[in-house]
Amino acid sequence: MNDLGHIGDVARVFGEKGDLAHRALFLWASGASALLVWSLKELAASNKRFNDFVQEVARLTRLFDDDA
Template sequence: MGDALQIFANKGDLAHVALFLWASAASALLVWSLREQAASNQRFQDFVEEVARITSLLDP
């Protein structure tokens, strides 16, 4: 790993490595955020369905 960083440092491409790492982290955070949002939406949908089921049981 040190050799790879040395090559990038010698060629002046260290900024590209930093940009790649930043973009990768941002993309991973976006994917994680979207998964959490989807899970939250599913939990809310389950809650609404349970409320509807209880309401239908209590309605005469």
């Protein structure tokens, strides 16, 4: 049997048992979960930078108000 026939047999076995679909679903879910974790980390970092900016503006406002 040639290699293409063997690959076809493997694909048929995965198709019949649904193993390939389960693996594809697992890969999709893993990728989506990893993207969610990365997005949440970026959002947290962005919120921290924005909070630092607001605190600095408040500090400057207090500084200028004290001079007046």
